[in-house]
Amino acid sequence: MHSTSSPFPSVQRRKLLGAAAGVTAAGFLTACSGGTKVGAGQNGSDDTPAFSGGEYKGPKVTLEYWNGFTGGDGPHMKAMLAAFNKQYEGRITVKNTTRRWEDLYPAMPTAISAGKGPDVAVIHNDQIATFAVRGTLMPLDDVVSALGLSESDFIPAVWQAGVYEGKRYSVPLDVHCLADYWNVRHLARAGLEKAPSDRAGYEDALKELKSAGVAQPFWMPNKWQAHLMFMSLLWQFGGDLYNEDGTEALWGSDAGEEALGWMTEQIRKGYSPAQVAQDSQYNAFKNDKTSFTWDGIWQINDLKSAAGKIKWDMAALPTIGSSPAVWTASHNFVLTSQTGRDKNKAQAAKFFIDYMSERSTEWAQAGMIPARNSVRAKAEIARLPQIPLAENVDIFRFLPALPGLGDVQRAALELAVQKAVLGQQSPAKALAEGVETAKKMLAENKQKYAK
CATH class of the missing domain: 3.40.190.10 (Periplasmic binding protein-like II)
Incomplete structure (x- = not known):
């Protein structure tokens, strides 16, 4: 019945969340042929135009979107996707693939390497380091900058979870x-x-x-x-x-x-x-x-x-x-190196993340705690049963940012x-x-x- 997935020796080390416990780093390494980076030399992060916000103005594209929302949160994500596809019909089509988290993680590297994986995905914070260190993710510093996002509007540990080796690889969606x-x-x-x-x-x-x-x-x-x-x-x-x-x-x-x-x-x-x-x-x-x-x-x-x-x-x-303390995790939007091979897809995927991050109010209806402080403060969100759990965010504990x-x-x-x-x-x-x-x-x- 679980749709989802941690603390550190110190607050500074609280960078990633534990989610599906059966994630296999071994499968990831096999797909990467030992030490080879999946996205090495082809992630396009250096020559992809920076995201500046606003509407997507490129040609029509189709984005592959992977996530593990197989439980009660799934219908809410599908409803958000349906609304996006309807609004941007003729410009961006997002094709949804939902798999169990324990199946999704080992499958992603092989699929991305073959160009048959996701362009954009949701992963747990405890997976960011593993995927980032192998070059499978694209940095999202430009997206965060364009959205005006900063740590001051987030639970600090969740915000820090998206950073690995000085680069931001994710935009947090929630806390659970x-x-x-x-x-x-x-x-x-x-x-x-x-x-x-x-x-x-x-x-x-x-x-x-x-x-x-x-x-x-x-x-x-x-x-x-x-x-x-x-x-x-x-x-x-x-x-x-x-x-x-x-x-x-x-x-x-x-x-x-x-x-x-x-x-x-x-x-x-x-x-x-x-x-x-x-x-x-x-x-x-x-x-x-x-x-x-x-x-x-x-x-x-x-x-x-x-x-x-x-x-x-x-x-x-x-x-x-x-x-008091409690295990905590977070869902995060990421872009894969597969997306970086197509500049238009990269821009469309960043726009998609922008769109979805602005709708964390809707996502809260799935039972999740919005990662953004400003969203949790909204009257329609504050009345939800899970929100009181975030009254003291210092009790949240996350898995450390350790690859594998x-x-x-x-x-x-x-x-x-x-x-x-x-x-x-x-x-x-x-x-x-x-x-x-x-x-x-x-x-x-x-x-x-x-x-």
Whole structure:
């Protein structure tokens, strides 16, 4: 049910977001023939006229647009595209290709190299570094300049996510994070009006819910969402993911053990089944079987459609550790090196990004948090259920800007979390083994992605 995908040792390092956990940097490298840049010598970024804003005045072009909006956010994106194609019929046609994120990312480099990929795409912030370092993206500094965009109107970490090696490669569209969803009727049975925001209150609520007849009020996943929950808790307990230069995994710390220990504790206490299949925790919540679930805000519209089955509400994740924090990601518009081979397409694609970025108000209806402060302040946006989650943007945490990090997360961190939640290893042992795997992979990535 997930349509989407993180923090840094410091605010300055918060540059990219975690999204589809199964992204394969290995597939990217294979497509790039080891160290060859896909766009090397053909991205056209040096001789493509700078974008100055305003209407597109070139000949008719067709743009290939790829994204991974396969969930409840998909219809909103399709509606925005339909409006664009209708308005600019005869000048620009945008052809939409929607694929699962975990399929889209490894497919893009090969397709772009063959000239059969996207001209413009939406990717998560944690993929920008990987694609940029291989020359697969075109810089967008001229677009940002023409639009008059600056960090002052954005959540700083989201704005910085689009910059790699001093060049801007993306225009942020939104922010999306985990949230705490609760079953209103279940909580009423336990004498609660809303979910507690602190550890003691949350744990007491689970105990009361079980006593009130909810056999297993908080199902603990071992796959999707599990690693996002773990990272959120890691930061809450004061831990970090990786060191400053991306050579060492830090999530095997005491903070990591506390985070993963709390997750497995919910199973030992009987609040969750021992083995929860992919997406089962969300489906159980949607079908009125569980009281709480931590899931992404991209589920809002899907839950609205389930109004006859469940009465629900949502808030920020409870602070289980010492300070609030939550895994966060961002969707970003990018131009590919394929576009740079055609000056007219490059200009049309930049105009398309301009058009779409101005309509983040409409995109907020998909359940996302607009990346721009000025948009979130609009009255029609402020009333949306996800907007209160951005009252304190300092709690947002993002994955660091490390090329190839998706593979490390999948093969090391996510696997460690899974083993512990399934009871195959203790949190300490699972994390220790995962950190060793991560160390080797980070070292390999330094060589793979060397300039």
